[in-house]
Amino acid sequence: MNLRFLPLALAFLVSASVLPLAPGAFAGILSVDTTQARIPISSVGPSTVTVTWQVVRLGGSAPSNPGTVSSPSGALIVNGTVLATIHRPLSRFAPGPAATNENLIFTETFTVPQGVAFRAIKSGVPIVYQRTFTDSLGVTPPPSLSGTTLLTPSGPGSVPLNVSRMELRFDDDSRFKVLPKDRRLRAVARLNTSGSGLIRGQWEVATAATTAGTPVFRPLALVRQPVAGSRPVTITSPPLPTRFEGNNLVRLRLDEPDPLFDEPQLQYYVTPESPLPQRQDPQPMLVTSPSLGTPLTLTTRFAWQGLPGAHLYKLEIFGAPPGPGGNVVANDVVTAVPLDRAPDTESLRGLRPLTGIVVPAAVTELRLQGHTLAHLPNDRRYLWSVRALDEEGAVIGRSPAREIYKP
Template identity: 30%
Template structure:
């Protein structure tokens, strides 16, 4: 009996000298969690500790598929530091140098990438874990049962706005061949759900007419609780001279393996960025061509029999092409009657994936033309069309284009 008492005394005494975290538990120990709402979770950490004085600290909270430190962590971590100081008001001495400590509530919101991983891997239970230590460590976990059913239809993920820019915040680029370039999308959204999207681009071989887009990487990300998200594209191709288009294609609807729905409230015309790769002369000089400057007709003018389209010449152009497009009704910008121009610049996305209603191709020796009778007859009466000029190089690639302008038919 004396040997047992001496052993207990030595164990307790060693804890009091060196300090140790004996046990970690949580309140509550189990939580049912609605993924579609993703509400915050309040967790109280209960730590059994020895040592006086002592400092018992957890520096990070991790999410895992199994309790404790078993297996790799999932997604983002919670980098809030929780510390128990002994003695303190949070710790009660229940035996000689043995303390029971309870933390203030830690407010946890499960990161979107953790929920996305759980949804993609059909995990209905995950664990939030913390390890406390003061020389000797112990780990505790909160079991979180995930419910992927949409509780409130109004909370279904809805993309309300998408804006695009290049990595330097510009929206139009004229660059040298093989210049590094990426695009950035900013999405504003409401609700919660799994975003399914992908970046795609069109090369100069198709951007003169109906653009043919080539798919790049896929994006699957869980978005929670409304707000905004920034998405960056992979490196964009810049090896071929001419004009490229790039956009983020958002899938209209989808369901993840557990039934979370996604809706897209954007209009059919998704935002599109354009960038032009300059070409090199025989002497190695790179020509970076700006947009073609058009002179007449003025924006939103009426098309007449004698209306002539005029523009400034483009170096190294071998031909020019005039194109007129009839946009969909919802694509038309608002017209300010006092200025007779659009309230905002016309986004090129209104003509992407559309064929010109009519147009003319002329040699580069001319920078002015009038529509032929046949071309005018292809236009509908009482409509507003968008028009632009395209400069074409010797190999058929687009050198540059003009900005879109409007013209009205009588």
């Protein structure tokens, strides 16, 4: 009787032995999605973000296929480069009911660093946040599948950084200096910016050894200045070298963003020794060009009569009441007759020069460069004057204040 039922028993054992290999024992991930395709974040600081993931797991036939779906970390990606990793594991047990797919929900909260937002703004692309989920029982479909959502910087600083203007002055608010050796001096750059990002550049100086010909600038200090939102930015240089006698130049050269203008530069002249107190009134200096009514342009020629004992000359331009000057002529006028013997010093009293240039005593005429003229707004009247300084930096001569109009 027992032998009679032996084939049936063997059949049952064979069926039972293959049950673990039945289709219902396999699992995999069908899809990974988020509840929000785009999530706005701050463009001016770190942002706290909450992301909800929906993972669909394949359901099999009977019996059930329990397992675990997990993701060890997430990645913040800009232009294909991982800039930050969110080391926060997500994991859920999946019961694996027979003959039906499972929907698993994962919710996480994390912080997006401000630097990642800056990089996205600079590149003009959103941040891609990506996670890969893996099924512990998965074979087919693939046991792992990735999902993404986009993090988009928004607000007034969400556009790429741009610098529209740069103004350079020394730390006493002047645009050029004559100072003794080893005196402390710094330059200050004021930039008008829009958008957000990172200003990259360097302070550079050209010492007196190279400025007699084509200036050779060398690095002084690197600049790395984050900017958030459209606002003015002030960048101060390290102490400038003042041990080189003669004419020195300093500038802030921008690497990023690319400037839409020629970077201005400042000039400072270092004298051999500390200036001595003036023991006599400056002598009057005679100017020969430009004549009254000549407009101020790149071709305007400034000329004066040399003064015995001068070591250098300093041309200064001051502000005057706005409005066009009278008798403006189209062409420069040069006269051999000296103009204005009596210096008008009262009209310049209390005024700070807007710009200027220093030249050695061998030079008695010049034309202003574009970066110097850029300090002077158009459609304005200005006063200009030339001063002569001796080897000790003392003022020994001064021309009268004369008016000129910049159209």
